[in-house]
Amino acid sequence: MAQTQEAYKKAVxxxxxxxxxxxxxxxxxxNSGPYYYGGSITEADIRLYVTIIRFDPVYVSLFKTNKGMIRFQYPNIHRWVRNLYWNVPAFKDTTSFEHIKGHYFMSLxxxxxxxxxxEGPVPDILPLEERVNGA
Incomplete structure (x- = not known):
């Protein structure tokens, strides 16, 4: 947690x-596949997913990382995270946006x-086929 404006600016x-x-x-x-290193899910996908899936619903507002949102400024990351969520059951089945948001906003x-x-963003994650125009 940044204690000064300068520290915050550097971290962001x-x-x-x-x-x-x-x-x-x-x-x-x-990158010849839907996953971070191509055609197979690796530890990199798992570790990155847990951060990216929380970014728009929590980090943007709570941690003031509001220079951009994944869904608007990062089309390739957005496509990657939606692919994992919608096409790999282990990701969707273990992601609870209600729990993620409740935990962060009520415990910190x-x-x-x-x-x-x-309340937002609504929806928590966009459908895989939906196109998003950049902000």
Whole structure:
């Protein structure tokens, strides 16, 4: 948790630089499959999924990482996470947006003393076939 504006700015810049690298990797022609390293799910997919699936519903507002949202600014990451959620049952079956949002917004009282859980984004994750225009 950043204690100064300067620390926050540095952390947010680092985070979005990392998202830019992930976006570029997923866009590259050397990535010949629906998963991070091609045609097979790897540990990288699992580890990245747990962060990306929480990004728009929690991190954007609670952690003030609001320079962009996955669904609007990162089309390749968005396509990748939706593919995992909708096409690989293990991901969808173990993802509870209600629990994710409730846990973060109600337990981090320093960041959210009122315990209010935001309504959006709605829907939590878009259907796989839906196209999204960038903001």
């Amino acid at each position: 810049s680092t985070l979005f630089s990392s998202l830019d690298r992930v976006e570029s990797h997923l866009a590259s022609t050397s 009282t320093m960041l959210n003393p009122s315990g209010i859980v935001p």
